[in-house]
Amino acid sequence: MTTADAGPPPVLSVRQVSKRYGGLTAVDAMSFEVRPGEILGLIGPNGAGKTTMFDLVAGSVAPSSGQILIGKDDVSRESAHRRIGRGLARTFQIPKPFPELSLLENVLLARQGQAGEQLFANFLMPGRVRAQEAAAREKAMELLDFVLLKRLAHEPARVLSGGQRKLLELARVMMAEPAIILLDEPAAGVNASLLEVIIDRIRAINETGVTFLLIEHNIDMVSRLCHRVLVMASGQLLCEGTPDAVSQDPRVIEAYLGGAA
Numbered sequence: 273m274t275t276a277d278a279g280p281p282p283v284l285s286v287r288q289v290s291k292r293y294g295g296l297t298a299v300d301a302m303s304f305e306v307r308p309g310e311i312l313g314l315i316g317p318n319g320a321g322k323t324t325m326f327d328l329v330a331g332s333v334a335p336s337s338g339q340i341l342i343g344k345d346d347v348s349r350e351s352a353h354r355r356i357g358r359g360l361a362r363t364f365q366i367p368k369p370f371p372e373l374s375l376l377e378n379v380l381l382a383r384q385g386q387a388g389e390q391l392f393a394n395f396l397m398p399g400r401v402r403a404q405e406a407a408a409r410e411k412a413m414e415l416l417d418f419v420l421l422k423r424l425a426h427e428p429a430r431v432l433s434g435g436q437r438k439l440l441e442l443a444r445v446m447m448a449e450p451a452i453i454l455l456d457e458p459a460a461g462v463n464a465s466l467l468e469v470i471i472d473r474i475r476a477i478n479e480t481g482v483t484f485l486l487i488e489h490n491i492d493m494v495s496r497l498c499h500r501v502l503v504m505a506s507g508q509l510l511c512e513g514t515p516d517a518v519s520q521d522p523r524v525i526e527a528y529l530g531g532a533a
């Protein structure tokens with residue numbers, strides 16, 4: 273590796289990663305890097321391997337071969353839980369909050385390593401646990417305010433629309449103070465006005481230095497948000513570039529037309 277022309281080191285590196293399911297190669301020798309502070313889009317036709325790539329990066333699926341690094345550390349064999357501890361967070365295409373719990377409770381449950389979870393800590397340091405709980409509640413309320421859901425904080429999550437669930441999911445991942453967020457189709461099933469809120473909130477989080485990797489079929493959202501885009505097709509990296517450049521690339525147009533045929 274050369275250092276002369278190197279910018280800041282990547283926050284996430286995917287090196288020759290493959291995932292095979294029997295005879296099917298869902299991800300085929302993918303390599304890419306995510307730079308600190310960027311919003312990187314991951315697009316491609318249905319079945320291209322984007323969700324599998326997310327599963328591999330998040331650690332819910334183990335690679336058949338290749339390496340995944342967070343910073344300089346090889347995390348290829350680490351559990352999803354350990355990766356969350358390294359600052360990697362993930363949202364799902366269809367968020368599934370606990371429907372009967374309040375929004376506030378749903379956000380609080382997304383905390384990492386709270387002392388209240390530990391019986392001994394509760395027993396030995398009740399004051400400290402109470403202070404942590406109060407601070408966490410305050411932070412959760414701030415996050416609900418940030419995603420414009422504060423007025424519903426004490427309502428059960430089942431009352432939320434699809435778009436509001438995406439916003440709740442954003443608040444939930446922010447509770448863990450992640451450095452990198454994997455966003456799986458934040459625009460899917462969201463009405464136009466809430467979509468504007470989601471775009472605006474993602475941008476605001478990004479401006480605080482949080483890095484995003486974003487799967488999205490809504491190309492308007494991708495071109496408005498992403499600094500750079502990777503295009504996957506048939507498990508492979510087809511090309512990468514600015515949203516404008518990739519949307520005009522004949523290989524990308526061909527891949528989408530082929531996928532739709």
Ligand SMILES: Nc1ncnc2c1ncn2[C@@H]1O[C@H](COP(=O)(O)OP(=O)(O)OP(=O)(O)O)[C@@H](O)[C@H]1O
Binds near residue numbers: 298317325
């Ligand atoms: N657990 C699995 N077992 C077998 N095949 C799988 C599994 N997960 C994914 N696949 C296959 O891997 C390929 C890539 O799927 P993947 O869901 O990653 O694509 P995608 O780009 O996310 O698609 P979409 O945009 O439709 O969500 C598909 O052919 C899919 O059927």
